[in-house]
Amino acid sequence: MSDAHVIVVGGGIAGIACADELAQAGLKVTLIEKEQEIGGWAADYCCKATDQCNRCFVCVSDKEREGVRATSGITLVTGAQVSGIEKNDSDYAVKISRAAGAEEFHGDAVILATGFTPFDARKKGEYGYGRYADVLTGLDLERMLRERGNAFKPSNGMPPKSVAFIQCVGSRDDSIGHLYCSKACCAYALRMARVIRHQNPESEIFFFYMDIQPAGRLFDETLKACEEDPNFHFIRAIPSKIYQYTGKPGLMMRVLNTETGDLEEQFFDMVVLSIGMEPREENAVVWESAGLRPSDEGFLDPGSAEEGIFLAGAVSGPKDIERSIMDARQTVLRTLQYLEDKS
């Protein structure tokens, strides 16, 4: 088994964790990534520490990525788009195309860790994403905090005073066919909201949600800290629309006054849309060759994978960083068991 060769498709956190585990078990690994750099979406996320670590796991992903780069036994193939998988007996050929031309990689097993696509907030036109400069997605805010270090209004570069977070944008929403929870958004939104509060004590957060989804042990503490903060307002209702008045600054929303029960017009400096995860469109097309079917949610159904093909991470459904790593490890165990049985 130790001379076996496994091809991991996708260089996000799940693929990286798989490659790392397999290499540590002494196997040869080829890690195929379509971008020029491995790291996936998590490479864009920010550390969400305030005056203490808030356990967002982004540093873990950064560390794993550096670890994989430094590991011999892992061949990185970047800038490569997979066009199909072919199975001949127990040999799997993964076909890719990249700038240098088409190539084929052969392995004894394949792990698909192709992840997700962040929900395109433009599909919810009522929120005016792309039209209003100060309407951001969660991913935009992650990048802003990672690259620039602090939150500011894109329209004028000033720190925002009143910030609204709208949860479940593209999740739990049957009108766009997404009848699932993306599992990561409550945690990242609450943590980033705390970062904004920490950076600017005068700022005020309005958190519009349906149900708060916990993320791991000690999440109660994060939640309590937010609830006890007088400038942090939880409103169990999702606003329907963002609009602007000509000549007036600020983003308007009709929001629920939880005391009186009335709808009131309120203006915000900045609105963050907590976008969730979508299945990759190319999944359906590319993986047909591997016999994979979509699940009810449109992600790939792990039960449908052919022998020797395994799924890891968010390709089979939304997962946060920690769950992606855990899922990758159990996938590696299954892969090793498969290779052991075969040898």
Next chain:
Amino acid sequence: MSGRQAVLRIPDVKPELKELEIPREAVVSGDHPVILAMADGLASMGISVTLVHPFGEIEEIVAPLRGLMEADDEVSRKYAFLTEKVSNNKSIKVMGLSTLVAVEGWWGNFTAEILQDGKLATVKAPGLALAYRGNPKVPEAFSTDDVKGFSEFLGQFDFRKGGMKKVPNPVKRIAFVLDVEKRDEKWPSVTALRFGTYLKEFGSQVYILCRDFKVSVDDMEREYRMAREAGVMIFKYEDLPTIQKGGQGIRLTFRDASAVSREKPLEVTLEDLDAVVVQENILPAEEQVELLAQLRIPSEGGFVGPNNPQFTGRTAKKGVVVGGDTWYPEYPTDAMTTALSASQELFKWVGKGTYKIDVERVAEVDPSKCATCLTCYRICPHDSIRVERYGERNVYITAGAKEGPTWEAARVKVETCNGCGLCASECPAKAIQLVYYPDMEVYDFLEGNLR
């Protein structure tokens, strides 16, 4: 040593480490159903497993899940056949009616003291997996005779006996109350929804009361909708419901939080309930707390994970993994993922059958500077530092010592040091530095540890 930098870079003397042989063995201990998955996962990779559990029969290990298995095919699919697989696997040595009472050692050489039939047996293994069930405790606000906890309630059902169909007085009106004290556990939402939907098929009226319904589990949003369509009523509350005897059974009263106004709250009263099932607080098993303390594995509130970025899905101690409630209370299908992930982690330590140091540099104490203040001993997350008598005579005198000057100093166990540098940065006497292995002396440590 000159200079005060924490890391001495002497790459020239970085040795090529040879590997030493260790047996491919592991001890799996606990009473949580996932121990079966852990034992099976390791055994299928050729690891010899000693499975220590407190029950008379292996079948009893999955007993707590029997009620759920009836309502949830996935739980059934993932757990039902494991008993048989474990019983038939020759590389698993099953020790029933046994308790792991003490454990010590480091990766490569753990010594487990196992109590079976009043006799103590000693088992040595290079790796260790622990998965215990927590103790469910009904929160005080609900500790009346009318109320049952989830585990007590589900314990009434047993799929092998036909479950609901055989229960003489099926519950007609039942309320599940979630998020009573702990709001960061997902298992109660999943359990209440799946079991509630199952009860609904038998004509029960099912109410679920929660602060936030947890849908961040695979397929839950879809099932949440299907359950509501089937007539399972789900309410959100902000202040805890009050419980009274009322009508022909129990009465629950609460303010519906999804009513839009706090000034004009919507009071909801559920009457004639014949069962109220509340989310228990899961307290860590005493055995688990004791073993973690013996191994000096840091835990918060007695649970090891999740949510520790430093040790994603693992413990601070090399060669020890945990699952079940020792990790954190999870729904059985999630717990299975965690357990398999832990098995893979343990396989990494014991699978190759070789022992090798995998860090480049380790901490080293200069005993003549050490003040024996125990700072490093306390903060070392890897349990790698002990205070011993060695090296040059240490001039410091312990207050109150009767036998003259003592000469103890902190000493780092090279083979378990992760080179994290916490001790070096915290040492008030600046007696600790990170160094590359100075010479081949490290093999003495290695072999010494395996002996």
